[in-house]
Amino acid sequence: MGTEAAIPFRSRFFNLKLKNSSNETSEQSCIPCCNQSPPSSKKLFELLCDAESIDDQLNTLLKELQLTxxxxxxxxxxxxxxxxxxxxxxxxxxxxxxxxxxxxxxxxxxxxxxxxxxxxxxxxxxxxxxxNFLMEFxxxxxxxxxxxxxxxxxxxxxxxxxxxxxxxxxxxxxxxxxxxxxxxxxxxxxxxxxxxxxRIALKSSELLYIYGALDSRVRALVFSIRCWARAHSLTSSIPGAWITNFSLTMMVIFFLQRRSPPILPTLDYLKTLADAEDKCIIEGHNCTFICDLNRIKPSQNTETLELLLKEFFEYFGNFAFNKNSINIRQGREQNKPEPSPLHIQNPFETSLNISKNVSQSQLQKFVDLARESAWILHQEDKDHPSPASNQPWGLAALLLPSVAKRVSHDKKKRKKPASERIKNLLESIKSSPENSTNTNGKRTVSTQA
Structure with a gap:
């Protein structure tokens, strides 16, 4: 009575225990292990504030969060x-x-x-x-x-x-x-x-791996957008009406396909490069694309991560979600085939919408936060904050929970919605020669009197 019984199904894992266990264990007996958890929010925030540039911030976040x-x-x-x-x-x-x-x-x-x-x-x-005979198991x-x-x-x-x-x-x-x-x-x-x-999920994993390997900026931008979304509760580990990480990744890929020149190729282009060995049909769906990275020409685009981060928020802060869908196969906006608030076409099962679960209120929250984040980054361009200052800046400033609260607070205090005010500010900033940014992400200052 009271003793445990072992089921005779053995794992290849061994447990190593001391025969005479005691509370006193020498430090030499401890085996060092690599940390398998992401850094705390506080630690990550400190690392971002200590970075030298926004590009450095995005690369630091990638280094700290990626799988070892x-x-x-x-x-x-x-x-x-x-x-x-x-x-x-x-x-x-x-x-x-x-x-x-x-x-x-x-x-x-x-x-x-x-x-x-x-x-x-x-x-x-x-x-x-x-x-003449049919033989089968x-x-x-x-x-x-x-x-x-x-x-x-x-x-x-x-x-x-x-x-x-x-x-x-x-x-x-x-x-x-x-x-x-x-x-x-x-x-x-x-x-x-x-x-x-x-099996289609395996091909999706392979496709994302190829996109991540084509350009070093892809993974850094995806990790940062996901981190930003989680900081503002746009994504959740609980199933519901939230945007998923997969949807955010598709949005980043689509955005990078829309740059001039494009940073990432369309899925249809990758399909045209495929040969007989790459052909893949799963359950009637054409999942063919080239798997040899060496046969895909690298992008000529040299935009910085700082510029891409800013432009991502600006692009989707003004995206016509009410009528257009996101399609990485063709890399261009298309009319929505269904009335869902957010429509992102499944790259292989093209009749499916991977973001069908997203509600109108969650999409509007994403748009509001994207506009606010773009405005914050444009203000930093104007004010030139020093990374050495004690104030959060760049990506760190975008992760502050108070950003979303300010949007909600402003909506209650002012008749005009915060999203519209921010949109107007962005349009005035873009049209102003004093706050223009070149393709390398370098700030230019007007010398006009």
Whole structure:
């Protein structure tokens, strides 16, 4: 009575304990470990304020938040441990990471998305048609592929819950558009989502990786916009009417496609560069694009991150969301095919809107904050604040929670909406020769009397 019983399903993880444990442990026995969590908001804010320029701020934020090599390896190891468990039912399966864990846009502490790949098993089950006889392996059939996916994940979920070492809090979310099993992996500390029959997500991860690798400014800008959005509660870890990180990433890519000259190519252009080896059709959707980075010409655009950050807020602060959609396949604005407040076309399943969940109020909040942020950066151009001053500046100033509160406060105090006042200010600043900015992000000062 009172003693625990071990289930004989062993992980490849070992626990190392002292035989005679005591409270006194020498410092020499401690093994140094790399930090697998992002810095605190206070620490990050201090690092940004100590930077030398806005470009330096964006690169500093990227360096502090991006996945480390150790963290990435730990994610692959965790996938292999889950593969060990799934292999009890499907001996030739593979569990692969996808999403933010591998697309180069993952932040320390992000969830681990895993894909249960059963393709190799399907190849063995293919029937033989040569000769006069039909020969095939006996398998169990179900009415649809979705039901098969639900049954597979249901059984794997039960196995993880009952036998999986370190797998806790298992939830089987089988009625979602993409069925999944969610759980926490104690040894690695990751919150995990396991799916199957979601191969398009793997291609999306590959596409984002290519975009992130084409130009060093892409990831720095995406990380900064995501951080800004989270600071103002535009995004949330809880599903709802908020903009997602994936939608924000698509918006940044679209914006960079719209620059002159473009910083990123359109998906259709990447498709034209593809050869026979790159051809990929998944569930009737054309997911073809070139995978060889060496065959994609680098951009001739030399704009600074400071200018791009400012122009991003200005571009989407004045974007006609009421009638236009965002489409990275063609890299141009198009009429919305549906009345959703925000329409961002899924790059592969083109009939889908990846931002269908976003409400009008959340979109308006994004627009208001984008206009306010653009105005703040333009004011800094005018006032030339010193990075050595004690006042928050650049990206650090944009992360202050009081920005959103000031917008709300101004709306209550003044008849004219803050968003309209900021829009008018931006238009006057853009038309003023005294506050012009060249393509390299350098400030120019008028010498007119």
């Amino acid at each position: 090599e150790e963290n990435t390896k730990l994610r692959y190891l965790t996938c292999s441990l889950i593969e060990d468990i799934a292999a009890a039912y499907f001996p030739d399966c593979a569990v692969r990471p996808f999403g933010s864990s591998v697309n180069s846009f993952g932040k320390l502490g992000c969830d681990l998305d895993m894909f249960l790949d059963l393709d190799e098993i399907g190849k063995f089950n293919a029937h033989k048609t040569s000769g 006996q398998v169990k059939n179900v009415p649809s592929e979705r039901i098969a996916t639900q049954k597979i994940l249901s059984v794997i979920g039960e196995c993880l819950d009952n036998f999986g070492p370190g797998c806790v809090g298992v939830q089987k979310i089988l009625n979602a558009r993409c069925p999944l099993v969610r759980f926490s992996h104690q040894a690695s500390g990751f919150q995990c989502d396991l799916t199957t029959n979601n």
